[in-house]
Amino acid sequence: MNIAILSRDPKLYSTRRLKEAGEKRGHKVEIIDHMKCVLLIEKKNPMVWYNGKRLDYFDAIIPRIGASVTFYGAAVVRQFEMMKVFTAIESQALIRSRDKLRSLQILSRAGLGLPKTIFMDYSRDTEGVIEAVGGAPVVIKLLEGTQGLGVVLAENKKAAQSVIEAFHGVKTRIIVQEFIKEAKGSDIRAFVVNGEIVGAMKRQATREGEFRSNLHRGGVATVVELDRHEKHAAIEAAKKWDLVWPVLIYYLPNEGHLLLK
Ligand SMILES: Nc1ncnc2c1ncn2[C@@H]1O[C@H](COP(=O)(O)OP(=O)(O)OP(=O)(O)O)[C@@H](O)[C@H]1O
Ligand SMILES: [Mg+2]
Known part of the structure; x- marks a missing residue:
C-alpha cells in the first residue's frame, strides 16, 4: 500500500x-x-497538491495532527476522505476529540461511566458549580487543551x-469535574481497532504532587492487560464514537515498543 503519514516533523x-x-x-x-x-x-x-505535485496515489493516510492546527489538519484529512482514501482517523473524530465537552456528551449519551462534569456560561455562582460536582477537590479543564496543559x-x-473566576474573567470556557482520587495519578489508554482491543498501557504520574498521567507531564507508561470491565468500557466508547478512531501503532518511550497487530 501507499501510505501517507500526515506529520509536521519527520524527526x-x-x-x-x-x-x-x-x-x-x-x-x-x-511523510507529508x-x-x-x-x-x-x-x-x-x-x-x-503538495510541493507542486498531485497526491493522488495514496491508499491510506495516518493523520498525526497537532492540537494547534486542528482546523487546517482536519480540512486536509476531509479532502483525502473525499478522494476516497482510507484514513486511520476520520476528520469528524479528530474534531470531536479535541473538544472535551463534546467528547463527554458523546460518551454520556452512550451510557458510559464518567466523572460528574459541569459546563456553564461565565457563571458568577462558583459555589453552586463546585457543589454540583460534589464539592472540592475538583478538576478544572480548558475545553480545548491537550498533553495535560x-x-x-x-x-x-x-x-x-479563584481558578474558575480567573478563567471566566478572561472569557475562557472551562469544564469543572469531580476529582477521581482513586486513580492515584494513573489512567489507562486502550487502542481499539475494528472493535477489538489491540493494545493498552497504563500511564502513571511520577512527579511529586502531580495528578496528571500524561507522558508530557513526566508520566511513565507500562503495557497492561485489561480486565473484562475495562475492555467493555473501551470497546463501547470506541463504538459509540461512531467513527473510525483507531491508532494502528503506538509507542512507549520507556518500555520499548507496543506493536499492535
Ligand atoms: N477528573 C479527574 N480526576 C482525576 N484525574 C484526572 C481527571 N481528569 C483528568 N485527570 C488526569 O489528568 C490527565 C489529563 O486530563 P485530560 O486527559 O482530561 O486532558 P488532556 O490529556 O490535556 O487532553 P486530551 O486527553 O483531550 O488530549 C488525565 O490523563 C488524568 O491522569
Ligand atoms: Mg488526556
Whole structure:
C-alpha cells in the first residue's frame, strides 16, 4: 500500500516509528506535512497538491495532527476522505476529540461511566458549580487543551473559586469535574481497532504532587492487560464514537515498543 503519514516533523519519534513499522510490513510510506498541502476543490474532482505535485496515489493516510492546527489538519484529512482514501482517523473524530465537552456528551449519551462534569456560561455562582460536582477537590479543564496543559486540580473550595473566576474573567470556557482520587495519578489508554482491543498501557504520574498521567507531564507508561470491565468500557466508547478512531501503532518511550497487530 501507499501510505501517507500526515506529520509536521519527520524527526518526531512517533512519526519515525510509524514509518519504520509500515515499511517493515512492505508498505511504501511517505511523510507529508499537512500544513504544506493545498486543497483543490472543484466539481467532483477533489485533489491535494503538495510541493507542486498531485497526491493522488495514496491508499491510506495516518493523520498525526497537532492540537494547534486542528482546523487546517482536519480540512486536509476531509479532502483525502473525499478522494476516497482510507484514513486511520476520520476528520469528524479528530474534531470531536479535541473538544472535551463534546467528547463527554458523546460518551454520556452512550451510557458510559464518567466523572460528574459541569459546563456553564461565565457563571458568577462558583459555589453552586463546585457543589454540583460534589464539592472540592475538583478538576478544572480548558475545553480545548491537550498533553495535560490547562488541566488544574483545585484542592479546596477557595482555590476552585479563584481558578474558575480567573478563567471566566478572561472569557475562557472551562469544564469543572469531580476529582477521581482513586486513580492515584494513573489512567489507562486502550487502542481499539475494528472493535477489538489491540493494545493498552497504563500511564502513571511520577512527579511529586502531580495528578496528571500524561507522558508530557513526566508520566511513565507500562503495557497492561485489561480486565473484562475495562475492555467493555473501551470497546463501547470506541463504538459509540461512531467513527473510525483507531491508532494502528503506538509507542512507549520507556518500555520499548507496543506493536499492535
Ligand atoms: N477528573 C479527574 N480526576 C482525576 N484525574 C484526572 C481527571 N481528569 C483528568 N485527570 C488526569 O489528568 C490527565 C489529563 O486530563 P485530560 O486527559 O482530561 O486532558 P488532556 O490529556 O490535556 O487532553 P486530551 O486527553 O483531550 O488530549 C488525565 O490523563 C488524568 O491522569
Ligand atoms: Mg488526556
